[in-house]
Amino acid sequence: MPAALDPQCLFTTLAEHEVDYVLIGGLAAVLHGSTAMTNDADILPDSAMDNLERLGQALHSLNARLRVDGDPEGIAFEPHPTLIASMAMLKMTTRCGDLDLTFTPSGLDGYGGVNERSVTFEVGGLHLQVAALADIIRSKEAADRPKDHATLPILHALQEEIAKQGE
Numbered sequence: 001m002p003a004a005l006d007p008q009c010l011f012t013t014l015a016e017h018e019v020d021y022v023l024i025g026g027l028a029a030v031l032h033g034s035t036a037m038t039n040d041a042d043i044l045p046d047s048a049m050d051n052l053e054r055l056g057q058a059l060h061s062l063n064a065r066l067r068v069d070g071d072p073e074g075i076a077f078e079p080h081p082t083l084i085a086s087m088a089m090l091k092m093t094t095r096c097g098d099l100d101l102t103f104t105p106s107g108l109d110g111y112g113g114v115n116e117r118s119v120t121f122e123v124g125g126l127h128l129q130v131a132a133l134a135d136i137i138r139s140k141e142a143a144d145r146p147k148d149h150a151t152l153p154i155l156h157a158l159q160e161e162i163a164k165q166g167e
Helices: 007-016 025-032 049-061 081-085 111-117 133-143 146-166
Strands: 021-024 040-045 065-068 071-076 089-094 097-102 119-123 126-130
Touching: 007 040, 007 049, 007 097, 007 119, 007 126, 021 025, 021 111, 021 133, 025 040, 025 119, 025 126, 025 133, 025 146, 040 049, 040 111, 049 081, 071 089, 111 133, 133 146
Parallel strands: 021 126, 040 097
Antiparallel strands: 021 040, 065 071, 065 089, 089 097, 119 126
């Protein structure tokens, strides 16, 4: 049976391996204040080879397996940096819950730009780079999936509320 999402476990393991990434997607939106729930963590890793080596070690430590329909335990794979670099997206199940990696998030310009606009959040004593709310919205609009259509009104309302507080 797959593990329930434990973000602190995921973030701690990535930090222990010094992986550079930006948290994107639904969990990033939750940190900004969204009430929409999510059951996975989405990250945009730096694609530098030394970072992918650390990421591969972290995935090994997390017992990462490829997430596929019809197989709740996932499929074993070796998270080698070259394999990771060749993928646009990896959907995995881990001992800390589901984790998705993407190097080309919909509507966004890649790690450098997303990281530059990111916001730092402290979670459980760790400093996380979290995509800017505007980037999360832009990505969900570009992805154009039914689940994103359901979440976008919440994110737009949150963005308006944050803007009002800043006035």
